[in-house]
Amino acid sequence: MTAHEPRTIVEKIWADHVVAEDEGAPAVLAIDLHLIHEVTSPQAFTGLRRRGLTVRRPGQTVATADHSIPTTPRSLPMLDAQAAAQISQLERNCADFGIPLHGIGSPSQGIVHVIGPQLGLTQPGMTIVCGDSHTSTHGAFGALAFGIGTSEVEMVLATQTLLQRKPRTYEVRVDGRLAPGVSSKDIILALIARIGVGGGTGHVFEYRGEAIRALTMEQRMTICNMSIEGGARAGLISPDDTTFEYIHGRPHAPSGAAWDAAVARWRQLPTDDGATFDRSITIDASALEPMVTYGTNPGMGIPITSRVPAPDELSDPAARRALERALEYMDLRPGQPILGQKVDVVFIGSCTNGRISDLRLAAEALRGRRVADGVRLMVTPGSDEVKREAEREGIADVFKAAGADWRESGCSMCIAMNGDQLQPGQYAISTSNRNFEGRQGKGGRTFLASPLTAAATAINGVVTDPRTLPGIENLAAVGGR
Amino acid sequence: MVEPYRAFSSRIIPLPAENVDTDQIVPARYLKVTDKEGLAEALFRDWRFEEDGSLKVPPFVLDRPEMQGRQILLVGDNFGTGSSREHAPWALAAWGIRAIVSTSYADIFRNNALKNGVLPIVVDATTHRRLFELVEHDPDAELRVDLAEQGVLLPDGTTIGFDVDPFAKMMLLAGTDELGYLLGKLPRIEAWEAAHPPRIDTRAATPAGG
Numbered sequence: 297m298t299a300h301e302p303r304t305i306v307e308k309i310w311a312d313h314v315v316a317e318d319e320g321a322p323a324v325l326a327i328d329l330h331l332i333h334e335v336t337s338p339q340a341f342t343g344l345r346r347r348g349l350t351v352r353r354p355g356q357t358v359a360t361a362d363h364s365i366p367t368t369p370r371s372l373p374m375l376d377a378q379a380a381a382q383i384s385q386l387e388r389n390c391a392d393f394g395i396p397l398h399g400i401g402s403p404s405q406g407i408v409h410v411i412g413p414q415l416g417l418t419q420p421g422m423t424i425v426c427g428d429s430h431t432s433t434h435g436a437f438g439a440l441a442f443g444i445g446t447s448e449v450e451m452v453l454a455t456q457t458l459l460q461r462k463p464r465t466y467e468v469r470v471d472g473r474l475a476p477g478v479s480s481k482d483i484i485l486a487l488i489a490r491i492g493v494g495g496g497t498g499h500v501f502e503y504r505g506e507a508i509r510a511l512t513m514e515q516r517m518t519i520c521n522m523s524i525e526g527g528a529r530a531g532l533i534s535p536d537d538t539t540f541e542y543i544h545g546r547p548h549a550p551s552g553a554a555w556d557a558a559v560a561r562w563r564q565l566p567t568d569d570g571a572t573f574d575r576s577i578t579i580d581a582s583a584l585e586p587m588v589t590y591g592t593n594p595g596m597g598i599p600i601t602s603r604v605p606a607p608d609e610l611s612d613p614a615a616r617r618a619l620e621r622a623l624e625y626m627d628l629r630p631g632q633p634i635l636g637q638k639v640d641v642v643f644i645g646s647c648t649n650g651r652i653s654d655l656r657l658a659a660e661a662l663r664g665r666r667v668a669d670g671v672r673l674m675v676t677p678g679s680d681e682v683k684r685e686a687e688r689e690g691i692a693d694v695f696k697a698a699g700a701d702w703r704e705s706g707c708s709m710c711i712a713m714n715g716d717q718l719q720p721g722q723y724a725i726s727t728s729n730r731n732f733e734g735r736q737g738k739g740g741r742t743f744l745a746s747p748l749t750a751a752a753t754a755i756n757g758v759v760t761d762p763r764t765l766p767g768i769e770n771l772a773a774v775g776g777r
Numbered sequence: 778m779v780e781p782y783r784a785f786s787s788r789i790i791p792l793p794a795e796n797v798d799t800d801q802i803v804p805a806r807y808l809k810v811t812d813k814e815g816l817a818e819a820l821f822r823d824w825r826f827e828e829d830g831s832l833k834v835p836p837f838v839l840d841r842p843e844m845q846g847r848q849i850l851l852v853g854d855n856f857g858t859g860s861s862r863e864h865a866p867w868a869l870a871a872w873g874i875r876a877i878v879s880t881s882y883a884d885i886f887r888n889n890a891l892k893n894g895v896l897p898i899v900v901d902a903t904t905h906r907r908l909f910e911l912v913e914h915d916p917d918a919e920l921r922v923d924l925a926e927q928g929v930l931l932p933d934g935t936t937i938g939f940d941v942d943p944f945a946k947m948m949l950l951a952g953t954d955e956l957g958y959l960l961g962k963l964p965r966i967e968a969w970e971a972a973h974p975p976r977i978d979t980r981a982a983t984p985a986g987g
Contacts, residue, residue, distance in 0.1 A: 315962070315965055315966055315969040316962055316965040316966075316969075320943050320944060321944045321958075322942075322944055324959065324962050324965065324966070326966075326969055326970075326973065328975070328976055328977070329977065329979075335808050335809070335862075336808075336861065336862065336863070338810075338811035338812070339811070339812060339813055339863075342811075342812065343956075347956075353975065354979075354980065355975060355977075355978040355979055355980050355981075356975050356977065356978075356979060357979060358979040363808070364808075364809055376809070378809040378810070379809050381809075381811065382809050382810075382811055385811050394980075395979075396979050396980050415982075416983075417977055417979060419976060419977070422976065427861055427863075428860070428861055429859065429860045429861040429885060431861075442885075443860075443861035443885055444861060444885070444888075445861055445862075445863035445866075445885060445888060445889035445892065446863040446889075447863060447889065447892040447893075447954070447955070447956075448888070448892075450956060451955060451956050451959055454956060454959070454960065455956070455959045455960065455962070455963070455966055456966070456970075457959055457962070457966055459944070459955050459958070459959065461942070492855075493796050493855060493858050494796065494854060494855035494858065494881055494883070497855070497881060497882075497883065497884055498884060524859075524885075527855070527858070527883065527884070529884045529885060547982035547983065548977050548978075548979070548982055548983055549983060550976075550983060551983050554983075558976075593796050593798065593858070595796075614793075614795050614853060614854070615795070617793075617794075617795075618794070618795045618796065621794075711805045712805060712806075713805040713806050713808060713809065720828065730798075730800070730859065730860075732798045732800040732801065732859060733800070733801060733823065734800060734801075734804060734823050735800050735805075738804070738823055738828070739828075
C-alpha cells in the first residue's frame with residue numbers, strides 16, 4: 297500500500313501502532329491506554345507476580361471499581377465478603393504497581409467506560425483496551441478500542457502491547473435524521489436486529505453518515521458501546537469538531553500549544569474519501585422507530601409498534617428453536633404487541649446509557665409525573681461526577697419526586713453481580729446492553745430500550761412509545777440533537 | 778501455563794443452541810473470584826440447577842451420566858457471544874473440555890479459549906449438520922482431534938480438516954504462551970516507545986495552559 301492510497305481510520309490507527317510483525321505471527325500492537333477494574337484483573341496481577349514482572353507503563357494504565365460494588369449509600373459497609381475481597385485486592389494491586397485508582401469514595405469513581413472519556417483520557421487515534429467487552433464505547437472518539445480477556449490484561453500490564461491480527465472493516469452508514477423520540481440507542485438496536493449478534497464478527501464497525509454526524513458525543517458513545525452486541529469487538533466514529541469540543545478542557549486533555557498540535561494530528565485521522573471497507577450496510581435513520589427487544593439476545597429487537605415474531609414464520613430450524621426458547625423464557629406470546637407489556641422494574645443506567653444527557657432526558661420525561669404503582673424505577677448514574685452533576689442540576693430531585701430510587705454509581709443491575717437484581721420472573725425495561733437469560737438476575741426478563749422509552753414505560757407501568765409523551769419535540773431536544 | 782496440546786479422542790457433548798452467551802457459560806455472580814480455580818461448578822450453572830440447588834429434571838446435557846469425561850463440546854453458531862470474561866474458557870477447561878466444534882465463535886471468546894487449551898474448531902454448515910446427525914444416530918461416536926494435522930477423524934475413517942491461526946497453533950502445540958513471546962520483543966517495544974512518547978499520563982492531570 298502506498299502512502300497516497302485512501303485509508304480508513306482503522307487502517308491509520310493500526311499502522312501507527314504496529315511495533316513488530318514477524319512472518320506468520322500476529323502484529324505486536326502498542327496500547328496507549330489500559331483501563332482496569334476489579335473483576336477481570338486479579339488473576340492478571342497474580343500472573344505478573346508469579347513471573348516477577350512489573351507493570352511496564354503505570355502512567356498509561358488507570359483503574360476503577362465498578363462491576364461488583366454496591367450502589368447503596370457509600371457510608372454503608374460492603375456486605376458481600378467476596379466482592380469486598382476483590383475490591384481490596386484491586387486496591388493492593390494498584391498500590392503495589394503504581395497504578396492510579398479511581399476507587400470507591402473517590403470523586404472520579406465511575407463505570408470504567410464513563411470515566412475514561414470524562415477524565416479526557418480517551419482521545420482520538422489511540423489504541424485502548426480493557427478487560428471488558430464494552431470497551432468499544434471509546435471508539436466514539438475515533439479510537440481503536442476493544443475488550444480483552446484476563447490473559448491479555450496480563451500481557452498489556454507487562455509489555456503495554458498485545459498480539460493482534462488486523463481486523464476487517466465494516467461500514468455502517470446511517471443516513472437521514474432521527475425523528476423526535478428516536479435516539480442513538482434505537483440506531484444501534486436496529487442495526488443489531490438487522491445483522492444479528494454475530495453479524496460483525498471479525499470486523500470493526502465504522503459508523504458514518506449524516507445521522508451519526510448529528511449526534512452528540514454521549515449519543516455516539518451509546519452506539520459504539522453496543523458494537524460488541526453486533527459481534528464487532530470495536531466500533532468507531534471518525535473524530536470531528538464535536539469530538540474535539542467534548543475533550544477540550546478535561547483533566548487529561550492536552551492544553552495550550554499541545555492542544556493545537558493534538559487537534560492538527562486528530563484531523564488527519566478520519567477515513568479518506570475513496571477508502572474501501574470489507575463490508576457495508578446502510579440504515580435510514582428517518583425511517584427508524586424507537587426499538588425494544590423481546591427476546592434473550594440483543595439481536596431480538598423490533599420497532600416498538602411491531603408485534604413479537606412467531607416461530608412458525610421462520611424457515612430456519614435453528615432460528616425457530618432459538619425463538620421458541622426465547623419466548624418461553626420471556627413468557628411472551630408469538631404475535632402479541634410489545635406495547636402494553638407490563639414491567640416490574642425500570643433500570644436507567646450502565647455504560648450504555650448512564651451519562652448525564654441520558655439522565656437529563658429521562659428526568660425531563662418524568663418531570664411532574666409519577667412512576668406507575670407497583671413499578672420500581674432504579675436510576676444509577678454512570679459515575680460519581682454524573683451523580684453530582686445530576687444533583688446540581690436538580691435532576692436527582694425530579695427522579696426522587698417521581699418515586700424513583702436514586703442510587704450511587706456502578707454497573708449495578710446491568711450485570712447484577714452486586715445484589716442489584718431482578719427476582720425470578722420479573723420483567724424489566726432497561727437502558728443497558730444485554731438481555732441474556734438471567735443477565736439482570738436469575739430468572740429475570742429484560743427489554744432493552746432507550747432512556748426515553750424506559751422513562752415513558754416507568755410512567756405507565758407498561759411498555760410505552762416515548763413519541764406519545766406530551767411535548768416530545770421539545771423533550772427530545774434536551775438530550776442534544 | 779498450559780500443557781502442550783496433544784491429539785486426543787473423545788465422545789461428544791451435543792449442545793444444539795445458537796448464540797450461547799458467556800453469561801450462560803458462567804453467570805456473572807461467579808466473577809467475584811480472584812483466582813481461576815473452582816469454576817467448573819459455575820459452568821452453565823443456571824441451565825443445570827434449580828433455584829434450590831438441585832439438578833434440573835431432566836438434567837442438562839452436561840449432567841447426564843454418559844456425558845461424564847467427554848472432552849468435545851458440539852455447539853450452535855456464534856458460541857461465546859457477549860462479555861470478555863475469560864472465566865468462560867477457564868470453566869470449560871476446568872470441566873475437562875478440550876475442543877469445541879461450531880460454525881463460528883465470538884471474537885473475544887475465541888481468543889480467550891485459545892489461551893487456555895480449549896480449541897475452538899470451526900467447521901462449515903454442512904459438516905456441522907453432519908456431526909449433529911452423527912451424534913444423534915450414535916450418541917457414543919468418538920472423534921479424534923489432531924491439532925498438529927488440523928483434522929478431526931470421524932468413526933467412519935473420514936477426516937474433517939479445519940483452519941487454525943498458525944501462531945495460535947504453534948503456541949498450543951508447544952504449551953507456551955503469548956506473554957513469553959511478547960517479552961522476547963522488549964527491545965523492539967523499547968525502540969518503539971522511544972520514538973512515540975506517551976500521549977497521556979494517567980497519574981497526573983494536564984497542567985492548565987501547559
